[in-house]
Every structure is written in C-alpha cells, then in structure tokens.
Amino acid sequence: MLDPRLFRQDPEAIAGALSIRGYDLDLESYRDLENARRELQTEMETLQHERNVVSREIGVAKRDGLDIEPLVVAVGDLGLRLDVVRKEFHKVQDELQDFLLDVPNIPDDSVPAGETDEDNRELYRWGDVTEFDFKPRDHVDVAGSSLDFESSVRISGSRFSVLRGPLARLHRGLIQLMLDVHTDEHGYEELYVPYIVNRASLMATGQLPKFEDDVFMVRSDTDSFLIPTAEVPVTNMVRDTIVSIEELPLRYVCHTPCFRRESGSHGKDTRGLIRLHQFEKVELVQITHPDHSWEALDEIVNQAEVILKRLELPFRAVSLCGGDLGFASAKTIDLEVWLPGFNRYREVSSCSNFLDFQARRAQARFRSGPQARPELVHTLNGSGLAIGRVLIAIIENYQEASGRVRIPEALVPYMHGVQFLEFED
RNA sequence: GGAGGGGUGGCUGAGUGGACGAAAGCACUGGUCUUGAAAACCAGCGAGGUUAACGCCUCCCAGGGUUCGAAUCCCUGCCCCUCCGCCA
Numbered sequence: 061m062l063d064p065r066l067f068r069q070d071p072e073a074i075a076g077a078l079s080i081r082g083y084d085l086d087l088e089s090y091r092d093l094e095n096a097r098r099e100l101q102t103e104m105e106t107l108q109h110e111r112n113v114v115s116r117e118i119g120v121a122k123r124d125g126l127d128i129e130p131l132v133v134a135v136g137d138l139g140l141r142l143d144v145v146r147k148e149f150h151k152v153q154d155e156l157q158d159f160l161l162d163v164p165n166i167p168d169d170s171v172p173a174g175e176t177d178e179d180n181r182e183l184y185r186w187g188d189v190t191e192f193d194f195k196p197r198d199h200v201d202v203a204g205s206s207l208d209f210e211s212s213v214r215i216s217g218s219r220f221s222v223l224r225g226p227l228a229r230l231h232r233g234l235i236q237l238m239l240d241v242h243t244d245e246h247g248y249e250e251l252y253v254p255y256i257v258n259r260a261s262l263m264a265t266g267q268l269p270k271f272e273d274d275v276f277m278v279r280s281d282t283d284s285f286l287i288p289t290a291e292v293p294v295t296n297m298v299r300d301t302i303v304s305i306e307e308l309p310l311r312y313v314c315h316t317p318c319f320r321r322e323s324g325s326h327g328k329d330t331r332g333l334i335r336l337h338q339f340e341k342v343e344l345v346q347i348t349h350p351d352h353s354w355e356a357l358d359e360i361v362n363q364a365e366v367i368l369k370r371l372e373l374p375f376r377a378v379s380l381c382g383g384d385l386g387f388a389s390a391k392t393i394d395l396e397v398w399l400p401g402f403n404r405y406r407e408v409s410s411c412s413n414f415l416d417f418q419a420r421r422a423q424a425r426f427r428s429g430p431q432a433r434p435e436l437v438h439t440l441n442g443s444g445l446a447i448g449r450v451l452i453a454i455i456e457n458y459q460e461a462s463g464r465v466r467i468p469e470a471l472v473p474y475m476h477g478v479q480f481l482e483f484e485d
Numbered sequence: 486g487g488a489g490g491g492g493u494g495g496c497u498g499a500g501u502g503g504a505c506g507a508a509a510g511c512a513c514u515g516g517u518c519u520u521g522a523a524a525a526c527c528a529g530c531g532a533g534g535u536u537a538a539c540g541c542c543u544c545c546c547a548g549g550g551u552u553c554g555a556a557u558c559c560c561u562g563c564c565c566c567u568c569c570g571c572c573a
Contacts, residue, residue, distance in 0.1 A: 098535095105535080105542045112542090115554040119503035128553080135553045302495085427495095429514090434532085 061160055061420045068094065077166040080382035082175055085163065093156045100149040107142045111135070161263070162270055165417040167382050168391040174381030180394070181381065186365070187374030189398050190457045198401025199455040200332040202465065203227055204483040207332070218330075219322065219337045221448070226481050230454070230467070231340070233474030234447050235315050238342040238367055242444055246363045248313035248344065253293035255316060256284050261296040264422035266388035266414075273323045276337075286319035290343035291441045298347050299422040302434050308426055309356060310347040313444065315340065333448040334406070340447040346440045347424065350416065353438035357413040360442035361393050364409040367445050370470040373453050374398040376405055390415045393442075397449065401456040408449045411442030 067074060067090070075085040118131045172181040190196075200207060206227040212220040223231050242248045256278060262268040262285055267275055278284040287293055294312050303310070318341050329335035344363060348356045361377065368375045380392040389412040396405035416436040419425070425434035458466040465481045472479055 101534080101542085108542060111553075116504070118553055122503070132553050139553075 061417060062163055062166065063416075063420070064160060067160070074163075074166065078164065080167045080171060080173060081164060081385060082383045083164055086159075090159060093152060093159060096152045097149070097156055100145060100152055104142070104145045104149050107138060107145060111138050111142060114138070158269070161421075164385075164387045165390050165414065167385055168413070170379070171385065171391055172379060172381045175383035177380075177384050179381040180378040180384055183377040183379055183393070185374070185376040186369065187372065187398075189374055190400050192400065192459075192461075194461045196400040196456060196459060198332065198399075199452040201401075202455050202459050202463065202483060204485045206483050216337075219335065221333055221336055221338075226475075226478070227451075227483075229475060230471070230481065231447060231451055233471050234450055234454075235340060235342060236474050237370070237471060238444055238447075239313060239315055241366060241370065242313040242342070242344060242363065245366070246311070246313075246344075248311040251294060251297075251312050251314040253290065253314055253316065255287050255293075255319075257287055257292050257296070259283050259285070261292055261299065264299050264424075265292050265295050265418050266386075266421065267292065270387065274321050276319050276321060287316060288320050289318050290314040290316040290341060291345060294343060294345040295347075295418060295424075295439050295441065296422065298424040298437065298439075300424075302425045302427055303347070303437070305349065305426055305428045308347065308349045308437065309352065310345075312345045312347075313342065314345070315342045317341075333452050336448065342444050342447065344411075344442045344444040348438045348440065349426065350435065350438050353413050353415060353440060356438075356440050357391065357393070357411060357442075360411045360440060360444075361395070361409075364395055364411060364442050364444045367450075368395065368397060368408070371450070371454065371468045372470075373450070373457055373468075375408070386410075386412060388412075388414050388417050390417065395445070397453040399453060399456050400459075401452075406449060406452075408445045408453065409443040412440060414439045414441075 062074065071085070071087055071090055075087055078085050114131060114135050118128050121128045121131060172179060174180070206224045208222040208224050212222040215222070239250060243250050259268060262275065267288060275288050276286040278286065293316070294314050297312065298310070317338055319338055322335060322337060325335060333339075344360050346353075346356045346360060365375070365377075375395050375397045378394050378396060380389075380394060385392055392410055392412040394407050395409040395411070397408045398404075399406050415438050418439045419436040422439075424437050424439065426437050427434050454468065454471075455465050458468065460466065463483060465483070467475050467479050467481065
C-alpha cells in the first residue's frame, strides 16, 4: 500500500507515476471518498468530545451526590446521532481502505516504459549461448519416461508433473545446492515454513485482495490458502513486529513448493515443466533498513546469478518494464536462462524491491533506537532459483547427441558422483 | 474432539461501570552523585489520527451490543495455556 499521507498531499503525482505501469488511477473516486472521510471524521470527533464532556460531568455530579437527571437529559439524542455518523464513517473508511489496497506500487524512476515483456530492457548477458553439432531437443523429448506426465495427469490433472528416478534426484540435488550456497556463502538463515497461510499474510504481501483467482483456497476453510511462493510465509515473519535496527538486514532463504492457479494462462506454455500448478523454488528474502534496499536488490540479483554461474548456464538479466512489473514491486530484475529446446531465454528468477509497500500492509517496522518511533522496513525478494526451470535448462543445455545429459560439475557431489544421466524413451 | 483457565504498554503485572491511556516493578533515556563504573536518588518514557499551536479524537486480542459513560457487563470470532482423547 502507498502512503496515505502522500495520497492526501499529491494524488495527481501518484496518478502520473502509476501511468508508467499503464494503471489508470481513479482520482475522482479517491477525492470523493477522502472528502467524505474528512467531513465525517470531524463531525464524529466533535460529537464524541461533547459526549465525553457531559459524561464526565455526570460522573462528578454522581460522586458529589447531586441530581444527574438534568445532565442526562442534556445529552439528549447525542448517542443516536453519534451512532449514525460513526456507522457512515466506518463505511467510508472501509471503502477508502479497499480503494488504497487495490492501487499498485509506484515504479522506480529507472523502470523502463512499456506494456509487455517485449519492452523489458536487457541489462547484460553472461556465458555464450550453447552450440550443438546436432539439433537440440527440448526437455520433454530428452527426459523421456523419466518425466511421467501419464502418471501426473492420472493422479492430478494437467499442469502437474511426476519426476522419476535420477531426474527426481537431480531435482532434489538442485534444491540442496542452492540452499547450501545461500546459507554457507551468502549468509542467509534457512527457514522451514507453513505451506498454508491465512488471508492476512496474503494481504500483507499483496496477492490479496486483488488476485484471489491466482491462489488456491483450501476448500474447507475460506481463510486458508496454499502459498503461491515462499515470499508469503517468509516476508510475514516480520508482520506486526518491530525489530531493532541492529537486526537489519534480515536475510532468509527458504525452499518451498509453490501452488498457482495460473488462471490467466490457459493454452500458454503447455509443454513440459515450464508452467505448472505446483513447482519448487528456493526463495531469498531480505528485510532491510529503508536506506539500503537498493544495494540489497543488487546483492540478491548477484546471489541468484552465482547459482547459474556455478551451473555454467548462459543467462541474461532484464529490467522489467512498467507494464510487466508485479503489483507490489517498485523495480524487478529478472534472470533468464537460455533454453536451447525453445531457442529463447526463459525466466528462472525474479528479484524485486518493494520498498515500504509490503511493509505498510504488514506493519513491519524497526526502531533505530530505544526512544525512536517505529519506521517501516523495506522488503525484497528474489528466486534463487526456480527449480523446475533450472532442471529444464540443465537437460537442454547439457544434452548430447547420444541422448544422455552431462551433470554440471557443481551438482556431481549431490548426485553421488554420477556424471551423466541416461534416459529411456 | 472433550473439560477448564486466560488475552492489559518493550516485558512482568494491578485494575470488575465514572478524573484510567491505565498502579507498581523491570528494561530503556537524561540528570545528580562518582576519578570512572556500579549502587542510590530525581526526571522522562506506548501507538495512530488531526492541529500553526494549545488541544481534541481513537486504541487495553478482533467485531458487535448494553449504558449518559466500558479495560471493566453481555454476545460472536480468533489466539494462547493446562488436563484428557487421538496421532506422524
């Protein structure tokens, strides 16, 4: 959520900044709500004051043994009037709150203009695009029966996967490698968290109330949802808390499955492991002092890159344009790995700085000293990395003409020394 | 799942209808004293909104209700604790 004070001061400036995203702020509705709120609040507080004064007099009179009847009469229908005004005030206040919760974050000045992912700005590339002396196949063809969609469709339906044998081990090895690097080398604390979260947690990180269609609700309980990303439980570690300044930055790494409805993507990316209802991800989350969040974003991008470099996978970094930016993000850098089977780069990491947007919803604050008033922290996160898509990248980039796949050196220890995977058709 | 007990400031904890945003202690901050520190003593010390300021309003888990007036009484929900049951 954006700062309501900023909204009151200069709503036009906010509307202008949001147009970078292609978001059309309804200034007229805002002004109507805000004016109504102000009037009702003033009126309500005046009435409350009157009531408090008389009530106090009644108390004194009663204590002194005086007749309180005249005073009680004097209060008259104050209570009734107050009731009416208060109800109206709460109604308007709720509407205003709903309005503000639906407004996305303001993009940083460095965010490129544009509407779709084609307008994203490439920042740099690393590694050479893999060359083959044969026509590379995509991961579905290479993995053969180890990628068992016949089973996953029977068990669950489309957009799920069953991995078998060595492929499942490789998948697990990737998770271990990433967690080890981020904990041992990058100083992150590893967390294990719930995969079912409540409404308040999803409100805090920004998935609700606007994007309820994207998350799975646990049917027996309308206040419980499957996590769409570890960002939700991990960022909510600090919801409604005040940390001391010495504790910042907090660095958390967490591996979880991610569950997504993918409701807006029917027919898109239906091949293989690219877009599923359930996939694994290792997530990096930082909670920082507001002065240091931009450095932290660079840090997260670099740390995610370390994994790709360790696996010797060619990739590029792009800065998302305004139209492609997530709801809560002020700036997002994606890392895209080269996929020979698709002949294009595909996202494996998305690193975002949310500034105080999530922190305000979450009331996540810090105190710079024992006497200082609490201030909002900044929150960031980045995939470090998406497991399924990295698995695809390894299969496709390391495939050989014979059909076997070489295991990148960094992963060999996690595969008990195995250097090649052989797949059956 | 059953029975009982409870949610009050950073923490402990008093408060059962009227001057209570809330005793007391701890912690913290400033001062006195001290060569310095500790101790002792004095003072300060929750959050949000609004105001140029004085001030005013709100907040004692959350939401409703009773009342001129609610931390206090009533209803609902959430959470925590103890015992029993079940269970990886």
